Amino acid sequence: MPRPADPTVAATVATFNGRHLLEKLLPSLAAQRFRDFRVIVVDDASDDGTVAWLAEVWPEVEVVALKLNVGVTAAFNACIEAARGAELIAMFNNDMELDADCLGELVRALRAHPEAGSAGAKLLDFGDRGLLDGAGDVFDWAGSGWRRGHGERDEGRYDEPCEIFGACGGAAIYRAETVAEVGGFDEAFFAFVEDTDWAFRAQLAGWSCRYAPAAVAYHMGSATLGPGMTEFTQYHLWRNGIWLVTKDYPLASVVRHLPRILYVQAAQLAVALRARRLGLWARAVRDAALGLPRTLGRRRAVQAARRVGPRELEARVRAGRSRRSRRSQPPTR
Secondary structure, three states: OOOOOOOEEEEEEEEEHHHHHHHHHHHHHHHHOOOOEEEEEOOOOOOOOOHHHHHHOOOOOEEOOOOOOOOOHHHHHHHHHHHHOOEEEEEEEEOOOOOHHHHHHHHHHHHHOOOOEEEEEEEEEOOOEEEEEOEEEEEEEOEEEEOOOOOOOOOOHHHOOOEOOOOOOOOOOEEHHHHHHHHHOHOOOOOOOHHEEEEEEEEHOOOOEEEEEEEEEEEEEOOOOOOOOOOHHHHEEEEEHHHHHHOOOOHHHHHHOOOOOOOHHHHHHHHHHOOOHHHHHHHHHHHHOHHHHHHHHHHHHHOOOOOOOOHHHHHHHHHHOOOOOOOOOOOOO
């Protein structure tokens, strides 16, 4: 594993009880052709021996061992804090295996586009490497983001670098300057939508995002939090989507897209009824309402820092969806 004297790039990984996953990810990081980076693993109070194993097998890796489990989003922020001093901060979920050029291509994308604050990789399915897991995150004004191309065969449709709305947090790189301006991930979200929220705030601040298709990562598919639309996943998607709209949308955007926002909220209620999860939906809406004072406080700060007006924001959302996939799915871990 490289340990340059003056690294400009930090490759960070947040993990919880993921030693078996790191056995795939860390060798793929060590095999990167790009060498000017250091590796930081933030362990979120695992009880599977991850910290001891890292000390024995990967002594060159910097380890931040959290004493208490703080959750997904707070662990991501711990990665950012640990990477202080780096120009660029790459973040990888522990359930990834990286192509040898993945990190280098992500770095190249940001260095070639100084207007971009982040860049995302092409994600392929770990078990079926001809199947797309995601080609950058796109956004819908209903209040949700999803992975472009999810579930499609990788037949070249998403092989062109382009501007995208946001990068899936599973394999992405962030400009430290942008993070300093926009702030880290919103820890109230805990898990899910936090990367979409960050991408929205970056867009409001005038930073674009790049999709780097030559940066390839293989995703094991929610190996950390579990597969499928679990109650944990659905609760956080429902609750956090309300917070994202409340916090990030300019007032003109709320007015313009209110019919779609309300339609999708009604559709989510219908989904809850069909799935016999009405209580879960009600809890998500209740908790979103209880969190509104904090969210509105954050809204004032987000909107005060906004450099992009509603019209330009519309154009940015459209640009990020210029090649919309036939199938879509909310970003998952």
